[in-house]
Amino acid sequence: MTSPVPSPRTGARILVDALLANGVTRAFGVPGESYLDVLDALVDTNVDFVVCRQESGAAMMAEAAGKLTGKPGICFVTRGPGVTNASAGVHVAQQDSTPMILFVGQISRSMRGREAFQEVDYRAVFGTLAKWAVEIDEAARIPEIIARAFRVATQGRPGPVVIALPEDTLSEIATVPDAPAVEPAETWPGLTDMMRLQKMLWAASRPIMILGGARWNPKAVASVVRFAERFDLPVAASFRRQMLFPADHPSYAGDVGLGINPKLVARLKQADLVIVAGGRLGEVPSQGYSLFGIPDPGVPLVHVHADPDELGRVYQPALAINASSAAFAAALEGVQPPTTLAWSGWREEARSDYLAWTEEPPANPGAVQMATLVRYLRALPADTIVCNGAGNFATWVHRFHRFRSFGSQLAPTSGSMGYGVPAAIAAKRANPERTVVAVAGDGDFLMTGQEFATAVQYDIPIVVVLIDNGMYGTIRMHQEREFPARVYATTLKNPDFAAYARAFGGFGITVETDEAFAPAIDAAFASEKPAIVHVKLDPEAITPVASLSAIREKALAAKAK
Missing domain, CATH: 3.40.50.970 (Thiamin diphosphate (ThDP)-binding fold, Pyr/PP domains)
Known part of the structure; x- marks a missing residue:
């Protein structure tokens, strides 16, 4: 079947159609003259555009939306002071591994390099603050770049993407087909990895699990709960990721964050197997990088992360599993406990310590x-x-x-x-x-x-x-x-x-x-x-x-x- 010939559209219309194709129904922002064409293209859509009072608040709203849904939170701001205000929310998205796309109005292409009114080099400013920063040079490339942005924001370790939109690109007419909706790829653990994990659990006498990071969902959390129940395993949550395991469950042992329970610190140091799933084990959960040795943690460490660059960045794990949180959680269903658990009372003690610390x-x-x-x-x-x-x-x-x-x-x-x-x-x-x-x-x-x-x-x-x-x-x-x-x-x-x-x-x-x-x-x-x-x-x-x-x-x- 021959694909229909697309009609000529403005860059702004192509952009909005790309957002709609990817299921965007809400965006946050502060209006600016640099992207008025986009606002006009949004008028006849069902997108709920929440007008905010300052760009940092708008960006944080978009980040929160991305954190809740696992889909990129969308934010629109204007150039110069608008986008620098929004940088606070971009930083949250980067450190919290949250999918987010920040669209920024930009000066016309013909004015670049002159330090025009509110001109900012977004690639330079956000090069280390965002997962990807790009400026669209021609309207015909908008479907390609938006599709890539959704992938970059959601795949591997999620994060923020910053896209600059020159004014004249938004008004430019192009005839280009839409890209298909993006379905982020899941990275699945190998069968050999899960078999090694099972052997390590069978050999352990004091195992513990820490959940953190992104790319979780209710189904994945339920899978981890079942895993904890089958192995009678204590499970802790990383800093400000306490919603990854129900606190009223008998396996929950507390959070590994600021003001941590000293008994949980001692338990982590006593463990002979630590499974870190989804999180980076950064400064706060690692207690200022003092919880384990560097680079040898001094304890068999299983580190599960969707981004291979995070595996072994600080701590060299005994088993590195490159997998998204949800895929790893699903694979846990196939990991079988030994006939007899060697850590009788270990989970009960961890739970008792948590209750006493938080009662x-x-x-x-x-x-x-x-x-x-x-x-x-x-x-x-x-x-x-x-x-x-x-x-x-x-x-x-x-x-x-x-x-x-x-x-x-x-x-x-x-x-x-x-x-x-x-x-x-x-x-x-x-x-x-x-x-x-x-x-x-x-x-x-x-x-x-x-x-x-x-x-x-x-x-x-x-x-x-x-x-x-x-x-x-x-x-x-x-x-x-x-x-x-x-x-x-x-x-x-x-x-x-x-x-x-x-x-x-x-x-x-x-x-x-x-x-x-x-x-x-x-x-x-x-x-x-x-x-x-x-x-x-x-x-x-x-x-x-x-x-x-x-x-x-x-x-x-x-x-x-």
């Missing part, structure tokens, strides 16, 4: 107790999506909340402040039937707090629990530890955040006592509006285990010796 947050200084927030979160439905950015406030969420289902956590392994609110907006826009809560710090919130206006504009009823201690708490904690009693540049004078919410047309309420905490959040949900619950936390409540003054006094005593 109830200790009392903190001040009238409001973080334990109350944790109890509230635990009582929400299992599929509630909890989002956060970066700051000491997140320590309570990561340690004490129990993530029970896949896709219930959105948090940046890159440690980017300002992530929680945009992530919550993206999550609730895509899943209006699910409960979505953003837990934010005061400094964290005001990095992207203007996106609360986006939530109001689109009637996206997220609830932001805003923990206000009047400072950049994590930096203050380190400052007191390194330079005790010499406070400088870490204090914040904050607005009335409840009034801020109401000014935008949302719901706002302030909490200053522990008794008011749960009723305030209940009222926020009942309002059915985007809401901010402004929680005034005592500055002394800096971590679950130490007050700020205790950290200062310990540091002063150490310096006095």
